[in-house]
Amino acid sequence: MNNFEVMLREHNLKATKQRIGILSIMHMRGHINIEELYERVKKSYPSISLATLYKNIRLMLENKLLTEVSVNNSKTLYEITKEDHAHMHCEKCNEVMDIDFCFEDMYKNLGNEDGFLLKNTQVTLMGICKNCQ
Amino acid sequence: MNNFEVMLREHNLKATKQRIGILSIMHMRGHINIEELYERVKKSYPSISLATLYKNIRLMLENKLLTEVSVNNSKTLYEITKEDHAHMHCEKCNEVMDIDFCFEDMYKNLGNEDGFLLKNTQVTLMGICKNCQ
DNA sequence: ATCCTTGCAAATGATTTGCAAGAGT
DNA sequence: ACTCTTGCAAATCATTTGCAAGGAT
Secondary structure, three states, rough: OOOOHHHHOOOOOOOOOOHHHHHHHHHHHOEEEEEHHHHHHHHHOOOHHHHHHHHHHHHHOOOOOEEOOOOOOOOOOOEEOOOOOOOEEEEEOOOOEEEEHHHHHHHHOOOOOOOOOOEEEEEEEEOOOOHHH | OOHHHHHHOOOOOOOOHHHHHHHHHHHHHHOEHHHHHHHHHHOOOOOOOHHHHHHHHHHHHOOOOOEEEOOOOOEEEEEEEOOOOOOEEEEOOOOEEOOOOHHHHHOEEEEEOOOEEEEEEEEEEEEHHHOOO
16 A cells, blocks of 8 residues: 555545556646646546546545646646745746745735635746756 | 727727627626627627638737636636736526736735746636526 | 738537446445 | 446536737837
């Protein structure tokens, strides 16, 4: 029983080969969009269908096992949920990288939030990465 | 010659009725998605087509007259480009509100950016707004 | 007069659905 | 054995394209 099986069970999901495949690709790759995920998962499970991929992504998002990362001007990415962090998004190669970030410090700099019940924060730095410059 | 005509000319775009219509809805509405924009613009210009809307949004994004606002789990929004600010996104009603935010202060709290050429930043607080609680 | 923009219809791309067969517990 | 998941095909929704006619400068 590997890590991903445990993760799935902890989130009340059956541990199917397809799901374990999805999670292991995501774990290796970091942030990934549906299209690339499909190409890669097919290498281990050639019979997997796009519908299965979409259904599972949706399910794992609802269970908070995955987190959606919306970036401007390119496809939605998904990552395995982890500690708070910020993202750098390269507008040329579309790569997304994690950076350490303390949300507590940021909250001190906020303006008027007027009764808003805060659940989560997304911080994305947009620009050009080292390789693309 | 109204404000929107000036804005368009300053960005080297011809001032058509359709474009002025798009901008005035956006100015009133704040953040808006394509579907809602279409419904509203049709009220003043019933003949406008979705294709025209998409073409113009794309064009104005390229000219930085508009800014894309990607939010998790709901349609991409667009707003007229303005000074740096952060967004609050209500996960229930999907409304997006602006809040004051000083990016300079935030940059002090950042981790390793390793040669990244920063162009822009997006900060989104996700949660439940006052009305929806 | 020229070039850009519009609206239409069709093409393409992304995501969801229903259902019968198969897999996980 | 039971229930949930898969894969397929079709349906739906979102976005883009090509082109002829119309509009802005």
